[in-house]
Amino acid sequence: MADQMVLATQKWLNKTYGSLAGFDRAPENGQTGWATIYSLREGLQHELGITSLANGFGPLTKSKLATQLGRIQLNSSSKIVKLIKGAFWCKGINPQSFTEKYDVYLGSAIKNLQKNAGLTANGVLTVNLIAALFDMSAFTLLAKGDARIREMQQALNSQYSEQLGVLPCDGIYQRDTNQALIYYLQRIEGLGSTANGVYGPGTISRTPTVNPGAQGAIVKLIQYGLYVNGFYTGSFNGNFDTSVSTAIVDFRKFMKLPPYTATADLTVIKGLLTSNGNTNRDSDTFDTATQLSAAQAQMIKNYGFKIVGRYLTGSVGTGTNRRNKNLTTAEIKNLTAAGLKIFPIYEDGGYEVSYFTATQGINDAAAAVLAARKLGFPRASTIYFAVDVDIQAGDLAGTVVPYFQSIAQYCQNLEYQVGIYGTRNACQAVKSLVTHSFVADMSYGWSGNLGFKMPHNWAFDQFVEYGIGGVDIDQGASSGRDLGTNKFAPRTDFVSPNSALKKLLGDFNLSVGKTVKIYKDDTLELSVTARNSLSAQGGSGSITINKNGISSVDLGAWLRHHSNLPSGVLDIVLDKTGSNSLFTKIKSGLMTISSAVNTDRSYSVTITIDIFETDQGPLSDALSLVYKAKVKINNNIFQGINPEKITNSVAISVLIIAGIIIVTNGGLPAVSGILEIIQLIISKIA
Structure with a gap:
């Protein structure tokens, strides 16, 4: 349904700025969207004296805007004021008019936005508040939002909006919220101006160990982390009580992070705030694209590994560096003789979103099942089909979901189970279609991992890559849901x-x-x-x-x-x-x-x-x-x-x-x- 004031804003933008070079005309449909936001931003840039228009709200726009804030006051008049009112109409907040006059009603709209964002409702415009206004971020609870997460978002804004910008307060745990929690930790650690929302070496070295009975900001951060990961339902009061202790033990057990105590150390805190967690932790699983010799298999077993993920088909590298990555019957003998168990991975493409279609799912399932049968993987083995690309949530329903629907359809009458290798959001999107998930948590910067819970059906958790004796491996944790196999019986009853x-x-x-x-x-x-x-x-x-x-x-x-x-x-x-x-x-x-x-x-x-x-x-x-x-x-x-x-x-x-x-x-x-x-x-x- 068209909003008449949004439509009026769109028409005015096109009439006023439509002839400018680089201006993106707003769609005149009365509906808020990014196209209209871009037009508002470009109109603002023009009024700030920027001649090269762009649809972002970058450092130049912010620095120019900062010099004009003193002129945007009650009873002043300017096109910038009218642009701000238009942005309010697009945000769904009523400024009562669409004129160039800064009146008391605009002041009320500003206070309304500040209150929704968790800020002091003083009616004072800041650069970061205007940046949040000229954006599609929501500041009211969305239908799929969580009121407790919104409470957390507002609290983070109240403390760090000047440093981080005004974050969405929609109740959806997302990348910005996740990074704000890391920033919160960094400020607690005393990093000051070097805090940046990235869990790097400095943050790791300063991460404290927190025990039951503690109080304060670090405990509140732990409570936030436990809540967004689904392990805590108490209040965000900063008290390390028995409910926090129980939640930490449950989180450790779910993620296989021994010892299973209530201590919140680096392993727990980084595990709550990032997908890869403490990359120095011990585990018994790895995957590799290297065809392992008997000596290499024994060497890796001596490091304490028990389970290895290997590819059913394909190759890696290009040109003279191209080499086969597929598991062979000779390699199976090497691995099992060393005491290792094996689980199968299928990845022969899939590095672009366009790869994932229903038809491709049928073809990949056929190739994977044929290879698994020839190698002799036993009945009920799970084949992990790879989604090795960072797919945004909005694209999953039209790509990864039909791809796995076809794979599940192919395999439903056969002996193998379906698994997925991919980011947390990809694993969550197909959880009803797969038996197990192999989570690509090592790619901690991918949007599909930041801000998403670990899937409850996870079997393997890939968290760091490095080399052992010339073999490149990706280390992972095992939940015990899939132990791999060391029993192989290649099928011979194939029909041409x-x-x-x-x-x-x-x-x-x-x-x-x-x-x-x-x-x-x-x-x-x-x-x-x-x-x-x-x-x-x-x-x-x-x-x-x-x-x-x-x-x-x-x-x-x-x-x-x-x-x-x-x-x-x-x-x-x-x-x-x-x-x-x-x-x-x-x-x-x-x-x-x-x-x-x-x-x-x-x-x-x-x-x-x-x-x-x-x-x-x-x-x-x-x-x-x-x-x-x-x-x-x-x-x-x-x-x-x-x-x-x-x-x-x-x-x-x-x-x-x-x-x-x-x-x-x-x-x-x-x-x-x-x-x-x-x-x-x-x-x-x-």
Whole structure:
């Protein structure tokens, strides 16, 4: 819904500054957003005498603004005042007017903002307060916010807003809040002007050890840290009482930080305020991209390690530095002989956000499972699929989530469990789709780690990298949820795609890479192609095939979601799926259905069946069957039917049935039966 005062602000900005070089025009839609904020900032920069406009609020803008604060007073008039009022309207705080006059109502709006931000409500403008106003930061509790976190944010603002700027007070624990807590610790440590919100060597060396009975600011900081990590519900009173002691012990146990005492030392305090914690702590797990020799494996075991993460496929480096990183059967012997257990990681790409799609999830799952089977990882092993990129929270739902939906869909009928390697927010986003998380906490500066809780299903926690005897390793902690394995039994029952086709389709004369034209007349065209690849899109767009065939429930749900089928048509479709012989020979697979309206007044449907495993065994390579069907509407079969009534959803229902009949017996379909069913469906919508 458009806000009329925001709209008035946008129109005035464009009219007043629209001709300036470098000015970004505001969208005239009455809705606050970054585009309007950028226009406000650039208008302010112009009024401050800055000729090179930019959409940030940087040091030059702040220094120029500082020289003008004395002129922005009650009863003064200027375009800067009008810009400030416009910013208030965009912030949702009512300054009562949109003029150049600094009146008492503007003073009230300033006090309102200060109160919401946890500042002294004196009505005095500061550079940092104006910077917060010319921003999208929220200062009221958001729907997903936490009132206790907002209380903490306001308290931090009341003490450090001049040094850190005015932080959001929306109840959402985020990067700025996390850094403010580190800054708070640094001020407690006496770092003064060198405090910067980064937990570096100076902060580490000064981190105190705090015991039960202590009081003061350091205890309040510990209470804040325990609360945002989900281990404390008491008040922020600065008293180290039994509730704080219990929370610290619980945090130590959850994060595997012995000894399990109530002492808050560097391991606890840095663990609360950063993702990587105390990087000098002991642990028993590491991962590496190096193919380890027997001597290297024994050397690393002698350092006290017990579990190693190794890659299923791929290589690292480029050019002459390129080397394989994949686990081999020879290396398995080296590792297990040294007394090490192994867990599998899959990462053959995924360094850019665009990599993560539902289709890519299917292909990665297939490659990972095949490699794990050939190496002999036992049933119920968890494969950790890597998200080795810092993805912002807003991008997760459209990238990582569908990627893991497809992986989970692929693996649900097979022997392996799904895990994720990634930042804390990525792990949290897919927690319902994975069994375990391997948390990339070593990347402590990534936005996906700062301000996010440790996932409760964490199995491994990667926290520091270094070299041992020429081997680069990433050290991690183990929660005990996944102990890896030292028992391997490579599978030998693989079936080639062509052998699978022979078993599935009989004497249909179809092989990988070949297309067979099944039927063609004036009404219907049918063909099938066998591909040495996976073609289903995965995710919600695909229907699962398991040892019981296609579920009528799943197919029915898909049809209801993707098409508006007339009454009675859905029952006809579902009735043809119950005893399908091809599908019952497929132990695990996916079916995707897509449709198109053609320029020649015909409808086409493509039915793709990705086959992961048959009743003969797992496939040694990718295989998909692609059935294509085309029905023309300008012929006798549609006689008497208004073409406008033959909708895309009808085409879907007609050709799904055609496709199901095609694959029912694995041979030539009874075309007369297909036409009969098409006529039956058409009669339902006539």
